[in-house]
Amino acid sequence: MASPQDIVAALSKLEESLVERLTTRFDQRFGELRLDVNARFDAFEARLERLETEYQMIVSALRRIEESLAEDRGERTRLKSEVAELKQKVARLDARIRELEARLGED
Numbered sequence: 001m002a003s004p005q006d007i008v009a010a011l012s013k014l015e016e017s018l019v020e021r022l023t024t025r026f027d028q029r030f031g032e033l034r035l036d037v038n039a040r041f042d043a044f045e046a047r048l049e050r051l052e053t054e055y056q057m058i059v060s061a062l063r064r065i066e067e068s069l070a071e072d073r074g075e076r077t078r079l080k081s082e083v084a085e086l087k088q089k090v091a092r093l094d095a096r097i098r099e100l101e102a103r104l105g106e107d
Contacts, residue, residue, distance in 0.1 A: 002010075
């Protein structure tokens, strides 16, 4: 029969072995988890960068559209002014034509 010291030594050795195996298994699983988390974070970061790039492209396109609209507004204002001026000229020409027709009718 084994002495109590032998039993304690065997249990201590068994405990060390269990702790070592558990520690190894924990380190392995934690390492796998860390790799998984890092991979997911890298994928998330890549998506975020892609979204930021697309956002910047959209902002640039929107600025170009706004600039174009501002130019169009200016062009529209200029055209309205020109149309108003042309209407005045047509009205003056129409008045002169009526005046000339009236003179011709008098003769």
